Amino acid sequence: MIWEVFRQEEPGDYHKHCGNVHAPDRDMAKMFAQIQHGRRMKTHSLWVVPQDEVGEVDDQDTAFGGTTDKAYRWATTYNRVDASFAKEVADSEAEQRAAEKKREASSQ
Amino acid sequence: MTDAKTDYAAADDVGEGERQALEALLFRLADDEYVVAERYIEWQIYAPSLESDLALANIAQDEFGHARLWYDLLQEFGRSEEEVLWERDSADFRHSTLVELPFEDGDWADVVVRSYLYDTAERLRLEALANSSYAPIRDRVGKVLSEERYHREHAGNWLERLARKGEHGDETSHRKLEAATERLLPHALSLFEAGPHEADIVEYGFRTRTLEDLREEWLDIVVSFMEGLDLAVPDPDEVERPEEIGRDGSHTDDWFDLYDDFTHTYRELDFEEPIKLRAQGPKEKGAAK
The missing domain is CATH 1.20.5 (Single alpha-helices involved in coiled-coils or other helix-helix interfaces)
Structure with a gap:
């Protein structure tokens, strides 16, 4: 199972996507993410999110911002x-x- | 009760008897950490997944760093780095035989059980050093303990998942954990064997608990945790103990091969002094130098 990983550098910053880890469950994902994504970069907090739980809409699905001049x-x-x-x-x-x-x- | 121990601020403050006890204590610590890491890195690129590979490599790096902290203290008694590690007689190493054993080929269960047994003992012995009468040891304990938490979490998480049949574990993983436990436990008991100057180590207050005391608590923790996972643990008083106990310099043959391996490059390159990559890195946080 793949977990997308988001790293926050400073308290108050946005968590930014930084990669993913393979792990069988949330605890293992947090454990692996600490090493894989928090070891070398300044890190205040990490989120791990099951990849399946991420909803996506892309520019094939929609015209972002509409198609007429605004x-x-x-x-x-x-x-x-x-x-x-x-x-x-x-x-x-x-x-x-x-x-x-x-x-x-x-x-x- | 007149139990106030002398406090020793630095290497210059200790007499000959104290120095011998301190060196014996530090060699146990440093050699355990160094050798366990030497074995862990054999898994590089062979661990079951990229993530577990990185995690174990990171743990090995931590253990090398801890070994460095203890070897550095030994050097404060006037020994060089060559003397405490690279050119020391292989029969003078004081690590437990648990950490020198080679892994059964591809047996990840061995890593899981070994690190669980080792890191649990590691926590107990570090806590028994937190109030050491030798300040340079005390000062380093907090830093080491904070990294050890991850090691125990790592081993415990794997152990739980591979032991429980169902979502992640199965008959095979369960059986492999039991086989590894049966193989490793007799060696793990040598973690608590006395080496030279053991009575003085406690007498001078360098370690605040006896080995028997640590052994008892360690067994309580590991046996109840593993039996709680339905793993059979051999009776520690009944198991056949290997002749070698590590702490007195007696080791299994595999140790001498490992020693030849890890000193090979050092001997081949024949530098005037060992190269210290650490010294070029960014300054570390925390109190200890």
Whole structure:
């Protein structure tokens, strides 16, 4: 049985997928994951999740974000202020600009 | 009761009698850890799965690291690394015969039983060193114990799964565990055999419990756990004990072959001094140097 493994580096971070382990049950999976995925990388916590329990929807199943132009979704479209006064806002805008670029590049 | 023991802060604080007892104690510890790891690494690439291979390799690395901690303390008495390990006479090694035995070919049950018996004893003896009158030993115990928890969990998890017939284990795995127990138990008892200066080790407070006491508690734990898994455990007072007990330098023939193997590269390369990879790695966390 395969268990997908997610590692969290610092308390409060997201658990990020980092690989998997073969193990017959949850306890063995936790035991193996400690060595395989927590030994060399800084680790605060690991999750092990049965692979069968992971639900997936991919771009064959759906058109993520729809197929028509929805440029108005991008908050950057309306942006006329310098966001540097608040780090969260600046970060969020940078993130959106990057995502917008990626999306444009892949649709060409 | 006037039982206040002298406390020894460092190697310079001990007299000749104390030094001999400390060296005897440290060689037992270091040799057990070193040799058990030498045997574990024979499973590299042969373990039943990638995961179990990595887990056992990691345990072996831990044990080598623990051996290093104890050999380092021996070096504080003026011996070199060559003298405590690479160039020591094979008949001067003090490990239990349990750890030197070769594995039956491909018999994972042997690894499971051996490490369960060994790591359970390891915990008890480390706890009996936690209040050692020799500070450098005390200081290292916590660090070692925190890694040993994983070793016991690993052995215990495998043991439970292979012993119980049903979801994971079956008649065959059950039978193999019993065969390994029958083979290993007589040797495991040598973990608690006295070696040189045993009375002094306790008298000076270097270890705070006697070997008989540790043996009794160890048997209580392992026999009840294994019988709880429906595994037949031979009566420890009835089993035929091997002549070799390890602790006095007597060993099975397999030890001398293993010694030749692990010193082979050292002798062949003929370096001026042993190479220490550890010294190049990142600094370790924790109190002990």
